[in-house]
Amino acid sequence: REDLVAMARAGQLPAFVISKEWHRITCPAWEGERWQRLLQQLHARETSELDAVDQIWLKIKRQSAARRMNEDRVRRRDRELLQQKRIRLAFDIRRRQDMTEEEQATRSEEQYMPRE
Helix, strand or coil, X not given: CHHHHHXXXXXXXXXXXXXXXXXXCCCCHHHHHHHHHHHHHHHHCXXXXXXXXXXXXXXXXXXXXXXXXXXXXXXXXXXXXXXXHHHXXXXXXXXXXXXXXXXXXXXXXXXXXCCC
């Protein structure tokens, strides 16, 4: 946040918003319009730079929270997939242990026989 305040003092907030391309956001459309309005207000000096800093800071915090949530979701999905693989492997091992030698031989032959 201190960096944003320093940018505000140097008059670099509009350049920062433009570099992030927030004014071009199309989904949802209101988000892009919001940043376009902020850029216009900064240019016309209709809003204080500290208010703009607050809005930018909140946007950065929201993006950071969304990124963390997405990373957590991916990690959780990966753990669930790994657990499913372990369960299938354990099931396959148990099934093979329960097969007789004759069933295993028959199954092995079936894999190499052409189907009609």
